[in-house]
Amino acid sequence: MLYAEVVGHEALGAKLRESVRSGRVAHAQLFEGQEGAGALALARAHAQYLTCEQPTEADSCGRCTSCKAHAKMQHPDLHWCFPFFKADGQEKATSEPHQGTWREAMLEGPYLGVEDWLDRLGADRKQLFISVDEALEVNRKLGLKAFHGGWKVWICWLPETMRVDTANKFLKLMEEPTDRTVMLFVTQHPDRLLATIRSRVQRIHVPNLRPEEAAQGLVQRWGVDADMAASLAHVSDGNLAQALRMAKAGQDQPDLERFSAWMRSCWARDGRAMVEGSESFASLGREGQKRFLHYALHLVRQSIVGHYGAKELVRLTPAESAFLAKFSKFIHHDNVMALREALEEAHSDVAGNVNGKLVFVDLSLRVHRLLRLPASVD
Numbered sequence: 001m002l003y004a005e006v007v008g009h010e011a012l013g014a015k016l017r018e019s020v021r022s023g024r025v026a027h028a029q030l031f032e033g034q035e036g037a038g039a040l041a042l043a044r045a046h047a048q049y050l051t052c053e054q055p056t057e058a059d060s061c062g063r064c065t066s067c068k069a070h071a072k073m074q075h076p077d078l079h080w081c082f083p084f085f086k087a088d089g090q091e092k093a094t095s096e097p098h099q100g101t102w103r104e105a106m107l108e109g110p111y112l113g114v115e116d117w118l119d120r121l122g123a124d125r126k127q128l129f130i131s132v133d134e135a136l137e138v139n140r141k142l143g144l145k146a147f148h149g150g151w152k153v154w155i156c157w158l159p160e161t162m163r164v165d166t167a168n169k170f171l172k173l174m175e176e177p178t179d180r181t182v183m184l185f186v187t188q189h190p191d192r193l194l195a196t197i198r199s200r201v202q203r204i205h206v207p208n209l210r211p212e213e214a215a216q217g218l219v220q221r222w223g224v225d226a227d228m229a230a231s232l233a234h235v236s237d238g239n240l241a242q243a244l245r246m247a248k249a250g251q252d253q254p255d256l257e258r259f260s261a262w263m264r265s266c267w268a269r270d271g272r273a274m275v276e277g278s279e280s281f282a283s284l285g286r287e288g289q290k291r292f293l294h295y296a297l298h299l300v301r302q303s304i305v306g307h308y309g310a311k312e313l314v315r316l317t318p319a320e321s322a323f324l325a326k327f328s329k330f331i332h333h334d335n336v337m338a339l340r341e342a343l344e345e346a347h348s349d350v351a352g353n354v355n356g357k358l359v360f361v362d363l364s365l366r367v368h369r370l371l372r373l374p375a376s377v378d
């Protein structure tokens with residue numbers, strides 16, 4: 001991955017490159033950033049730059065043997081570690097059976113969330129972790145001579161999923177580093193790491209992307225239409241992993257269409273439409289349901305912002321604006337808080353694995369009562 005492919009974080013990238021050029025590479029580094037901020041993207045760009053044969057000040061060359069191998073996710077001196085579950089019939093719990101899936105995920109891009117990874121592994125309710133066996137395997141790999149005679153890089157995604165016994169094994173590796181080896185940890189929850197690990201790494205804070213930066217990335221890197229990109233970046237608050245999930249999950253029926261049909265059935269208390277809606281909602285799957293509820297919250301929020309004439313705060317596509325011009329009449333100061341609460345509760349129910357149909361029917365009835373609530377005059 002080239003630095004040019006990382007969304008935002010130009011100054012941080014320059015700092016990382018400078019550390020390589022000046023030969024001040026810490027052998028254990030911790031990239032800390034929330035989902036979708038790009039910590040994994042930066043770690044990958046850093047790894048490629050370390051092993052590039054002809055790096056410039058601005059980036060890896062993109063043409064040497066090492067860069068080509070990185071682009072295909074086949075670099076022999078780049079090792080990966082990530083949370084997984086023990087495959088059935090597997091004697092040792094190592095990541096080996098999942099490395100292919102990981103490679104596919106990384107070829108699609110580094111803006112990966114835990115839910116995306118769970119989906120890919122088909123491990124919906126299984127507990128993912130990094131095992132002691134895996135730590136021993138990493139130890140063995142890092143002890144080998146570098147294939148290309150340069151740096152060996154090991155990237156560990158989500159070290160916070162390690163249990164203490166595993167973390168202690170890695171700690172030993174960090175205390176006795178093998179020559180020309182760099183360990184890059186990429187975490188979303190530095191607070192959940194052992195303090196002894198935190199104290200032995202160089203910490204690199206990767207801030208969240210501003211929605212404008214994320215939107216620009218969506219347009220330039222993924223070819224998303226500018227209006228859609230602005231809306232996705234705003235709803236996801238700059239979290240690119242979430243924005244990309246939303247872009248993917250919304251392909252069958254546009255969210256706006258689903259939302260407006262749903263609001264009509266709630267207003268009318270149309271039982272049949274609600275049941276159909278609940279089935280359609282359930283078919284979205286947990287991730288799609290959360291995305292849709294996020295979107296609903298966004299529209300409800302935007303309809304009240306419009307009331308106060310704060311037009312510059314309204315971030316909507318033209319179709320959404322046309323819809324809200326009519327819909328916002330039903331949203332007022334007496335029901336907006338309760339509507340938001342209802343949507344947020346539904347969101348946490350879905351996240352907690354409550355049946356989607358039940359959540360949807362219950363929510364629809366609440367929304368019906370709230371939409372029918374007249375605004376008090378004062």
Ligand SMILES: [Zn+2]
Binds near residue numbers: 060066067068
């Ligand atoms: Zn290169």
